[in-house]
Amino acid sequence: MDTIFNTALDNVVKMRTSVRTYDRQQLTSAVKDQLTQYMHSLSGPFTPKVTFKLLENDQKHNDGKLGTYGVIKGASAYIGASIQKDEPFALETLGYTFEKLVLYAASLGLGTCWLGGTFKKGAFAEAMGVKEDVLFPIVSPVGYPLAKGHLMGSFIRFAAKSNQRKTWNELFFDGNFSAPLSTAAAGRYAFLLEMVRLAPSASNKQPWRIIKAGNTYHFYELKTPGYSDRLGYDIQKIDMGIALCHFHLAVLEKHLQGEFKHLSPSFSDKPTEAHYIISWESVSE
Numbered sequence: 648m649d650t651i652f653n654t655a656l657d658n659v660v661k662m663r664t665s666v667r668t669y670d671r672q673q674l675t676s677a678v679k680d681q682l683t684q685y686m687h688s689l690s691g692p693f694t695p696k697v698t699f700k701l702l703e704n705d706q707k708h709n710d711g712k713l714g715t716y717g718v719i720k721g722a723s724a725y726i727g728a729s730i731q732k733d734e735p736f737a738l739e740t741l742g743y744t745f746e747k748l749v750l751y752a753a754s755l756g757l758g759t760c761w762l763g764g765t766f767k768k769g770a771f772a773e774a775m776g777v778k779e780d781v782l783f784p785i786v787s788p789v790g791y792p793l794a795k796g797h798l799m800g801s802f803i804r805f806a807a808k809s810n811q812r813k814t815w816n817e818l819f820f821d822g823n824f825s826a827p828l829s830t831a832a833a834g835r836y837a838f839l840l841e842m843v844r845l846a847p848s849a850s851n852k853q854p855w856r857i858i859k860a861g862n863t864y865h866f867y868e869l870k871t872p873g874y875s876d877r878l879g880y881d882i883q884k885i886d887m888g889i890a891l892c893h894f895h896l897a898v899l900e901k902h903l904q905g906e907f908k909h910l911s912p913s914f915s916d917k918p919t920e921a922h923y924i925i926s927w928e929s930v931s932e
């Protein structure tokens with residue numbers, strides 16, 4: 648089997664969990680080179696540009712309290728990602744490409760943890776060199792996980808119910824929003840959807856809803872009311888990009904044919920909080 652990383656996709660997806668406590672040792676320069684090369688060669692099916700930068704931590708900024716509920720210990724390096732403000736599909740593209748990098752890091756045995764915020768000033772904004780027209784919504788530590796996690800990290804995992812994922816019934820639908828999709832009806836696409844189900848998301852809210860309509864899979868964002876208000880951008884669009892990444896990498900690994908398309912599906916039972924994102928049209932079945 649051809650693999651995208653050095654091991655099967657489902658292994659990498661299952662291996663990745665958010666790591667909040669790190670061994671203080673610096674990344675070797677070989678690993679830094681691998682990461683930097685990978686992040687600068689990242690590509691995907693969407694066009695908006697995402698800028699990545701490896702941000703080296705120093706004593707002053709080490710153990711800085713980042714994000715909204717994150718407590719990161721011991722990380723010596725971070726990765727920042729920024730996009731052009733208000734560019735259509737830029738948040739989804741950031742989600743897609745950053746997750747590809749996160750999975751690559753996991754395949755190298757490195758820990759990461761998505762941290763969402765609005766980094767406008769302070770150490771990260773400075774290191775990233777952000778300008779006025781740029782949105783800098785995500786950083787992640789990258790480093791060697793500390794064998795025994797820190798108590799606070801375990802508490803955050805527990806509070807966010809990080810080990811739990813919604814069931815198929817809640818996420819995937821057949822023909823409309825009321826009929827759950829069975830794995831049998833999903834056929835070869837069951838693996839792809841399972842990869843989406845296991846994806847990380849902000850506060851583990853798993854906002855992705857997917858409707859199979861014939862050979863087409865429509866992706867919707869089930870927006871959590873008020874969740875993104877304080878950020879000034881819709882962080883759950885980043886979650887949608889992460890889902891698109893898991894789905895698409897599984898498509899590539901399984902050599903399925905098809906493409907992403909912006910369509911205008913209409914379902915009479917669509918919940919008002921569900922927002923259409925994109926569709927995948929399969930030509931292989």
Ligand SMILES: Cc1cc2nc3c(=O)[nH]c(=O)nc-3n(C[C@H](O)[C@H](O)[C@H](O)COP(=O)(O)O)c2cc1C
Pocket residue numbers: 663664665666713714715716717718760761762763764803807808809810846847848849850851882885886889
């Ligand atoms: C867009 C995004 C933003 C996140 N922001 C934070 C954050 O600010 N602080 C934090 O501790 N975890 C954050 N997380 C991590 C999630 O809580 C975590 O992915 C989820 O609970 C699932 O756990 P897992 O990653 O270990 O599978 C974020 C995840 C995503 C995808």
